[in-house]
Amino acid sequence: MPNxxxxxxxxxxxxxxxxxxxxxxxxxxxxxxKRGEVFGLVGESGCGKxxxxxxxxxxYDITSGDIYFEGRxxxxxxxxxxxxxxxxxxxxxxxxxxxxxxxxxxIAEQKNAMASAKANHKAQSCVTDxxxxxxxPIASLDPRMTVYETIAEGLRIRGEKNKEVIDKKVFDVLExxxxxxxxxxxxxxxxxxxxxxxxxxxxxxxxxxxxxIADEPVSALDVSIQAQVINLLNDLRHxxxxxxxxxxxxxxxxxxxxxxxxxxYFGKMVELADSxxxxxxxxxxYTKSLLSAIPLPDPVYEKQRKRITYDPLAVHDYKTDKPTxxxxxxxxxxHCNEAEFQEYRRQLGL
Ligand SMILES: Nc1ncnc2c1ncn2[C@@H]1O[C@H](COP(=O)(O)OP(=O)(O)OP(=O)(O)O)[C@@H](O)[C@H]1O
Ligand SMILES: [Mg+2]
Numbered sequence: 001m002p003n004x005x006x007x008x009x010x011x012x013x014x015x016x017x018x019x020x021x022x023x024x025x026x027x028x029x030x031x032x033x034k035r036g037e038v039f040g041l042v043g044e045s046g047c048g049k050x051x052x053x054x055x056x057x058x059x060y061d062i063t064s065g066d067i068y069f070e071g072r073x074x075x076x077x078x079x080x081x082x083x084x085x086x087x088x089x090x091x092x093x094x095x096x097x098x099x100x101x102x103x104x105x106x107i108a109e110q111k112n113a114m115a116s117a118k119a120n121h122k123a124q125s126c127v128t129d130x131x132x133x134x135x136x137p138i139a140s141l142d143p144r145m146t147v148y149e150t151i152a153e154g155l156r157i158r159g160e161k162n163k164e165v166i167d168k169k170v171f172d173v174l175e176x177x178x179x180x181x182x183x184x185x186x187x188x189x190x191x192x193x194x195x196x197x198x199x200x201x202x203x204x205x206x207x208x209x210x211x212x213i214a215d216e217p218v219s220a221l222d223v224s225i226q227a228q229v230i231n232l233l234n235d236l237r238h239x240x241x242x243x244x245x246x247x248x249x250x251x252x253x254x255x256x257x258x259x260x261x262x263x264x265y266f267g268k269m270v271e272l273a274d275s276x277x278x279x280x281x282x283x284x285x286y287t288k289s290l291l292s293a294i295p296l297p298d299p300v301y302e303k304q305r306k307r308i309t310y311d312p313l314a315v316h317d318y319k320t321d322k323p324t325x326x327x328x329x330x331x332x333x334x335h336c337n338e339a340e341f342q343e344y345r346r347q348l349g350l
Contacts (some may be wrong), residue, residue, distance in 0.1 A: 009068075010035040010211060010243050011056065011130075016065035017077065018051050022025040027267035028065070030325060033211070038237065038244045040254030040275070042290065045262035049247045050135060052264075053213040056245070057132050061121065069211075074124040076117035081110045102312040128158055131204035135215040135247075141188040146173075147199055148184040154207050173206040176239075177232060194225035198232065205236060211243040218253065228256060252294045255279065260331075263287050265310075269325060273332040282333045283344045286310045316340070 011033040018026040026048040033039045041049050055062050055075065064077035084337035088110070089105045095103060131154075141150060151170045160166055171181050177198040188196055197217055204212050214233060218226040234257065237244055248254050254261055255275060262272040263286065271284040282288050289310040295302060316323070321337040328334050328344045336344060 008035045009033070010070060011245070012066075012067070012068040013052070013056065014066045015080070016052065016055060016067065017063040017079065018048075018055050018060055019063045019079075024267045026055065029264070029267070029269045031262050031269060031272055033243060033245055034259075035210075035243055036225065036241060037259040038246055038257055039045065040251075040258030040261040041245060041247045041262060041264060042249060042251055042254055044290075045247055048267045049264060050215055053132055053215050053245065053247060056213060057130055059129060064118070069130065072124065073117075073120040074127050076121045078114050078117055079345070081114035081117065085110050085114075092137060097286060116178040117221045128154070128207050129210045130213065131207050131209040131211075132213040133197075133200045133204050133215060133217050135217075135219075137200050137220060138188070141199060143188055146185050146187055147179075147202075150183075150188075150199060151203050151206050154203065156323070157201070158337070169206055173202045176205065176236065177202045178228075178284075192225075193221050194228060197221060197229050201229070201232060201236070205240070208240070211245065213245045215247045217246075219249065226253070233257075250293065251279075251290050263290065268335055269333075271333065272325075277332055281332070281348060283328060283332070283347065284336070285315045286312075 004319065009032045013032070014030050016026055016029045017024070029048070029052060031039070043049055051060075054060055056067055058075055062075055064079035064081075066073055066077075067075040085107050088107050091093070091307040092100055092103045145153070148170055151173060152166050155166055155169060167220065170184060174183060176179060179195065179198055179202065183191075183195075188199065197220075200217070212233075217233065220228050221229060230253075233244065233246075236242060246254055246258060251261070256277075258275050260273065261275050261278050262294050263270050263284065265286045271278065271287045273281075278287065278293070282291055285308070289308045292306065292308040295305070316337075317339075318337060321339055323337045323340070325333050325335050326341050328336075328341060329348050330349060332348075334340075334344055
């Protein structure tokens with residue numbers, strides 16, 4: 001059920017790179033999330049989903065790229081500027097005087113842009129409008145803190161001192177997530193997995209954020225509990241007008257919940273489209289392989305279902321014709337080269 005009432009871009013991630021030494025955890029990822037929508041981010045373990053989420057809430061000084069929230073730049077990396085400056089300096093060694101002057105001017109501009117990126121990144125140190133529900137509810141809750149302290153912590157950090165105000169917010173939010181007041185004095189180990197995840201939801205929601213990044217909020221839970229937590233997020237979404245970036249490693253979880261879906265593979269965004277479009281017309285071979293892994297409660301289909309494996313070296317020829325993220329049909333983006341782009345358009349009948 002695509003949610004197109006509002007097309008306002010709330011979050012924009014532009015050319016995000018997050019490298020850990022030689023590991024390119026996220027490598028040139030661009031997407032936006034519109035106000036009020038659920039954007040699903042999927043891909044196999046290690047493809048960079050959590051790193052993308054953590055970069056957005058500024059747990060890292062990102063390597064390069066820009067992140068905008070409500071039009072404000074909240075995070076920026078500097079590698080692309082440094083690379084451009086180094087390249088220009090290298091060229092300068094052999095340049096004639098006219099070109100040298102141009103390069104000098106270019107370097108000065110890059111330095112200014114880099115200083116402004118650094119200043120923006122530093123100024124927006126605490127973006128409480130975006131809250132994250134962490135992947136591992138056990139590791140992300142401090143075992144020595146009661147539920148009350150866990151939920152109240154963010155409010156205190158934000159500067160709230162009035163105990164009555166904090167009490168009211170904590171007790172209200174406990175109720176909202178399906179827990180009770182009596183739970184406030186207990187410690188994380190006294191709860192079930194599903195309840196712990198509700199504490200994680202409460203800790204995020206109490207800050208009254210505009211956006212929530214839910215990092216595989218249900219994958220550690222029993223199937224029967226998964227639906228409860230998804231329903232809870234869905235209810236909160238409507239009650240609070242939340243925008244959600246929902247991270248999962250398989251498509252079946254995000255299918256009914258997401259308006260749009262982005263598929264990541266090895267640090268890259270390989271396909272991005274409306275949910276229905278992605279399921280009806282998957283184009284990238286990796287998306288097709290993810291779809292082929294979803295079992296359906298249909299014996300005839302199940303009998304014929306063949307798992308497609310994705311072997312990038314066998315299906316892409318990127319030796320000369322290089323891939324980028326291209327818009328194959330309106331709103332449907334695929335990471336592909338020119339030859340693939342033409343082929344995908346043909347497949348869509350364009
Ligand atoms: N702090 C870190 N230092 C070094 N490497 C890291 C760090 N965090 C993540 N990585 C690496 O970056 C890559 C992406 O990791 P990430 O946690 O973002 O994947 P993921 O898509 O969330 O996977 P999963 O589905 O298993 O949670 C992996 O190769 C991981 O080993
Ligand atoms: Mg993860």
